[in-house]
Amino acid sequence: MQAKSLISITDFTKGEYLKIMHLAEDFEANPNQKLLQGKVIATLFFEPSTRTRLSFETAINRLGGKIIGFSDSSSSSVSKGETLHDTIRMVSNYADMIIMRHPLEGSARYAAEISNVPVINAGDGANQHPSQTLLDMYSILKTQGRLDNINLFLVGDLKYGRTVHSLIMALLQFENPIFNFIAPPELALPNEYKIHLTEKGIRYFEHAEFTDIINAADIIYMTRVQKERFIDPVEYEKVKNIYILRNEMLRNTKSTMKILHPLPRINEIHTDVDSNPKAYYFTQAKNGVFTRMAIIAHLLNLK
Amino acid sequence: MQKHLKVSAIKDGTVIDHIPTKALFKVIKILNLENCSQMVTFGNNLDSKAMGTKAIIKIANRYFADEELNKIALVAPHAKLNIIRNYEVIEKKVVEIPKEIKGIVRCFNPKCISNGEQVTTRFEILSVKPIAMKCYYCEKITNENEMMFF
Numbered sequence: 001m002q003a004k005s006l007i008s009i010t011d012f013t014k015g016e017y018l019k020i021m022h023l024a025e026d027f028e029a030n031p032n033q034k035l036l037q038g039k040v041i042a043t044l045f046f047e048p049s050t051r052t053r054l055s056f057e058t059a060i061n062r063l064g065g066k067i068i069g070f071s072d073s074s075s076s077s078v079s080k081g082e083t084l085h086d087t088i089r090m091v092s093n094y095a096d097m098i099i100m101r102h103p104l105e106g107s108a109r110y111a112a113e114i115s116n117v118p119v120i121n122a123g124d125g126a127n128q129h130p131s132q133t134l135l136d137m138y139s140i141l142k143t144q145g146r147l148d149n150i151n152l153f154l155v156g157d158l159k160y161g162r163t164v165h166s167l168i169m170a171l172l173q174f175e176n177p178i179f180n181f182i183a184p185p186e187l188a189l190p191n192e193y194k195i196h197l198t199e200k201g202i203r204y205f206e207h208a209e210f211t212d213i214i215n216a217a218d219i220i221y222m223t224r225v226q227k228e229r230f231i232d233p234v235e236y237e238k239v240k241n242i243y244i245l246r247n248e249m250l251r252n253t254k255s256t257m258k259i260l261h262p263l264p265r266i267n268e269i270h271t272d273v274d275s276n277p278k279a280y281y282f283t284q285a286k287n288g289v290f291t292r293m294a295i296i297a298h299l300l301n302l303k
Numbered sequence: 304m305q306k307h308l309k310v311s312a313i314k315d316g317t318v319i320d321h322i323p324t325k326a327l328f329k330v331i332k333i334l335n336l337e338n339c340s341q342m343v344t345f346g347n348n349l350d351s352k353a354m355g356t357k358a359i360i361k362i363a364n365r366y367f368a369d370e371e372l373n374k375i376a377l378v379a380p381h382a383k384l385n386i387i388r389n390y391e392v393i394e395k396k397v398v399e400i401p402k403e404i405k406g407i408v409r410c411f412n413p414k415c416i417s418n419g420e421q422v423t424t425r426f427e428i429l430s431v432k433p434i435a436m437k438c439y440y441c442e443k444i445t446n447e448n449e450m451m452f453f
């Protein structure tokens with residue numbers, strides 16, 4: 001039997017989302033629970049992502065587990081031409097769980113087929129990064145006290161931003177979300193998502209301008225507008241400074257509103273926002289450790 | 304009026320008719336007829352009232368499971384099958400696009416793991432007309448005009 005893995009955010013049910021939230025709360029209140037004592041966790045980073053790797057490895061260390069793995073493929077047998085298939089076959093015989101990041105899309109789903117231990121997808125190309133979505137949800141729950149009735153503003157690259165797509169899919173499991181999409185036309189949300197929202201009777205609004213419409217927001221979720229996404233560099237130059245959040249724009253936003261960002265940011269949140277109590281992105285990153293502890297504990301049936 | 308047979312009749316076996324001419328060799332490949340030890344005859348660019356031109360394949364002494372035949376539906380959606388015993392058509396069949404496709408088609412996404420290493424492709428059919436299929440691995444949708452066969 002295949003072990004229970006987390007590859008895409010839609011692999012989990014609403015019940016599992018709520019369980020992860022509950023466990024994350026528990027780990028935040030009591031971070032040093034040695035549930036992984038005597039267990040070995042593999043972190044296989046076929047492409048480097050220091051932030052994600054440190055977050056997972058902190059979670060494992062807090063749980064008392066041991067780590068094996070590599071932080072980029074040049075330091076592993078992969079550089080000698082070993083296939084993903086063979087690497088996973090080997091490592092799943094050594095470790096109790098595999099956490100992997102890989103540049104090819106679908107690689108984690110494939111690994112989960114081969115592995116006899118749970119696999120957590122820590123990013124497969126531009127496809128999925130479900131632990132990011134769960135930590136985003138935990139951050140929303142912690143700051144708003146609920147996951148129902150959230151008015152969510154998503155800003156920036158809504159076309160390629162996988163965190164945006166996953167967060168939409170996850171919030172659809174909860175009551176009455178409202179989505180506001182702010183993006184240049186080149187980076188607008190793909191139609192398949194809009195069709196899906198319409199079919200489900202979910203309210204959404206699209207805006208090209210980043211103005212005081214944000215005053216209605218419970219959460220503003222900022223993303224990077226990356227130059228390499230544009231075919232025409234002139235188009236990038238036109239929009240690159242439009243989707244920047246500045247402190248003065250926050251004056252009339254709700255007092256309970258929080259700003260999230262998957263990090264790292266380039267310039268899309270001005271540094272003058274950082275000291276505003278509505279800026280939540282650094283705490284959000286910290287929440288990632290508790291959320292990842294919760295995911296690991298859940299998949300290994302430790303809690 | 305006697306009908307002249309362009310492809311000779313078989314005593315027992317399967318006749319696959321109404322194959323688009325462009326799909327003939329794909330059908331041969333999908334059904335692995337290259338490795339079939341029985342008599343296989345085929346004709347291509349035959350006149351067809353419905354299709355203009357068509358291809359036909361006759362395989363002696365072979366009967367296929369529906370599951371296997373349905374694999375050709377991606378390239379020959381209007382194929383008609385005659386099951387022959389003792390020169391008589393004892394059963395007629397049409398093909399149906401299955402819910403899940405394994406192998407046969409490539410994922411159009413160059414960054415998909417199925418194009419990066421030896422993985423049998425796997426798709427969920429989302430729509431039949433036009434064909435749209437979602438890759439089990441990368442979750443991207445390959446459309447009819449992007450379909451590439453192995």
Ligand SMILES: [Zn+2]
Nearest residue numbers: 410415438441
């Ligand atoms: Zn694919």
